[in-house]
Amino acid sequence: MATQPEVDMHSEEDAFREEVRQFLDQHFPEELKGKGNAMASVEGPGDETEPQRRWREAMGDKGWGTPTWPKEYGGGGLTRKEAAILNEEMAKAGAYNPIGGMGVMMFGPTLLEYGSEKQKKEHIPPICRGEIRWCQGYSEPGAGSDLANLQTFAEDRGDHYVVNGQKTWTSGGQWADKCFAIVRTDKSDKHKGISFMLIDMDAPGVEVRPIQMISGMSPFCETFFDDVKVPKENLVGEEGQGWTIGKRLLQHERTNLSGGGSMARMMGSSLADIARKYGETDADGRLADPVLRDRIADFEIRWNAFLLTARRAGEESKAQGGVSEISSVLKKVGTKLGQERAELTIEIMGLQGLGWEGEGFSESELAGVRAWLFGKATTIYGGSTEVQNNIIAKRVLGMLDHQ
C-alpha cells in the first residue's frame, strides 16, 4: 500500500512523457532540428519561415511555450515535474521552445501576480501564443543603476494619462508591439511617485531609434514619448505601486539572466574541444599547451560549481517556499563566468577568433566574436554587478547602507 502512490505517480509521468513524444513527433518540423536560437529575442524577429510559424502555433495552442502558467490564461497548466519532462523530451528531439521574449520571461509572471482579471485575460493569452512582443521601458539616460531617479512623466488627464519622456536600452524596442514601463506619476516622492503602465508602441507620439552597439548589432533602442495618450485601464496595480511591481519584475529578470549562463551555453562546443581544434595535442590526447590546459580546467571547475549553485538555489527555493539567499549571487557569478568563457574562447582561436566579417571565417567564429562583445552587456544590464553587490551586502549580509 505504501508504495502505491509512487507507482501511480510514475505511470502518470510515463503517460505524460509519451504524450509529449507524440506531440513532438506530430508537430515539430524536422527541418528545424537543432535550430533554436537563444538570442532570437535580442537579435530581432527576422522573417519567420513557414515551418517556424507552424511550430510556434502548435506550441502556442497547447500552451506549452509557457508550460507552468495557468491554463485559463492560455498557459500549459503543467506541474514543474511535467515541464521538466517536456524540456527533456524537446532536448532529445532537438526541438526548442519557440515562445519567448520579455513577455514570457518578465512581464507575464509579474502581470499574473499584480494584474487585474481583465488585464490578465487581455494580455496573457497572446504572450502564451507568441503573438505579441513586449519590451521593457525602464532605464532612462539619467536613471541607470539609480533606476528610481526616472523622470518620464505621466500626467493625469481624468480617464487617461499623457506620457512625456525618454527611455533607453529598450531591448527589441524596434520590433515590440507593447511596452511595460515604469513612469513617474508624482514628482514629490522618489519611490512612491512611480507607477507601472502598459503603452502601445504604435500609439501616436512613440518614436524608437535603434542604438548601434560595439558588437555591430542593434538590439537596444532609445524610445521617446511625446504626448502619448495611455488609457487608465493600462495602469497595473495602484498608482504609486510601480516601484514595488517593477522590482518584482526585476527578480524574474535576474533569475532568467543568470539561468545557467545562456550566453556561454549558446557558444556550443566545450573549451577543451575548441582548444583541440585550434591547438596541438600530445600523444596522450592532452592539450599540449599546459598553461592553457590549466586555465581551462580552472574555468570548468568554477563553471560547474556555478551550475551546481544554480541547481541548489532552485531546490532550496522549492523546499523553503521562498527565494533562497544564494539566488542573489547567481546573476553576478553567471554573467562574470560567461564573459570569462567568451574571453578564453577567442583567445584560444588567436586572430582567427576575432573575425568581423567576410571570407575566411566560419559562421561560428563570427558569431563567437559578436557574442563576446554582446556579453559585455550582461554585467551591466539587469542591475549591474556593482548593484548586485550592494543588494547582497545590504539585504543578505545586513551591512548598513553606505549613504
Place this chain on the structure above:
Amino acid sequence: MAVLNEEQDMLRDMAREWTTNENPVTEWRKVRASGDPKAYDEGVYATMAEMGWTGIIIPEDHGGSDFGWLSAGLVIEELGKTLTASPLVASTIAASAIILGGSEEQKAKWLPRLASGEIVGTLAVDEAARHDPAQIGASVADGKLTGTKRFVHEAHGANLFVVAAKDGLYLVEKGDGVTLTDRKLTDQRSHADIAFDGAAADRLGEGGDDLLDKVLDRARVLTACEMLGMAQHVFDTTLDYLKQRVQFNQVLATFQALQHRMADLFADLALMRSAVEGGLQALDAGFRPAQAATMAKAEANRVLKLISNEGIQLHGGIGMTDEYDVGFYLKRARVLEASFGSTSFLKDRYATLGGY
C-alpha cells in the same frame, strides 16, 4: 545548504549545538597548551563516538549507522567551524578504505572497532611533501611492508594505518616495525613521518585496481567538508567584526569598498558549498564521484585560501595576534589545502578525467 532529510537535519543540529556549547575554539587552545603530540582530547573523541559520529558511513551490521556521506559531511563541517581537534576525518577515511577494499573478515575485524571509536585509523599515502599518489615506493614482500610515509595525519593517535604500497593498499597496525617521527606543522595538529621496516601488512584485496583513487576521492571530499566549515566560520566572524569595528566615526560595514569585498566572498563561498555538497552527494549516489570529488577539493582550496587571507586583512592588526582565532584558521587552511591534492594537482586531475 543542500536540502536535508529529517535525520540529517537532526544530526546537523546536534553537531552544531555540541560544537558551539562544548567545543568552541577555546577547547583547541587547551589541547594546544597541553603539548600532547596526539593533539586531541581522547575524552572528546569518546563523546563523539557515543553520539555515533565515528560510524556514520559504516554499515549497520558492522556497528555503524550507514547514514551516508552527506550526513558525515554535515558533522565534519560543523567540527571545522570550531576547529575541533579530532581524528574523525582520518578515521572515517580509513574506514572507507576497508569498506571498499576489505574482505568480509577484515571488515568484521576492524569496522566495529572504528565505529565504536575504540581504535583510530588513518591513511598513509604520500612519500614526499607534495601529494603524488603516482609516486609510491613502499613495497610488500612476504606480508612485510617496507617504506617511508611523510606527513601522515593523526599519526600519533592512530592504531591502524591504511598504507599505499606499489601493489595496493595494506592495513598495518601500530607496533613492531613502525616508527614515528614528529613533523610539527603550522596547524600544530598531529603529523608524523612513518618508517615501516618489515611491518606486518594485510592487503585490502577487493575494490579493484583504482581502490587508492577511490579512497583518495573520499579523503578529498571529507577534507573539503572541514575546509567548508572553516571558510564559513571565518566569513561569519569577519562579517560580525566589520559590523562592530568603528573607524573614522563609522562602522566598517558601512564602507562600500568592504561591502563589495564581502559580497564577492559570499558568492565564492556559495560556489564552494555547492561543490563540496555536490561531492558528498556524488559519493552517496555513485555518480561520477571522481570528478565531483576533485572539483569539491579544488573549490575548497581556492575559496578557503581567499577567505582565510581576507579574514586576516579585514580584521586588521588584531587578526595577526594569537589572541584572536582567525590565525588558527589560516594555518590549518594551508595544511588542508596541501593534503590529498594541491590546487594544481587537482586541476591536472580534473582535466585528465575530462579527457583533455
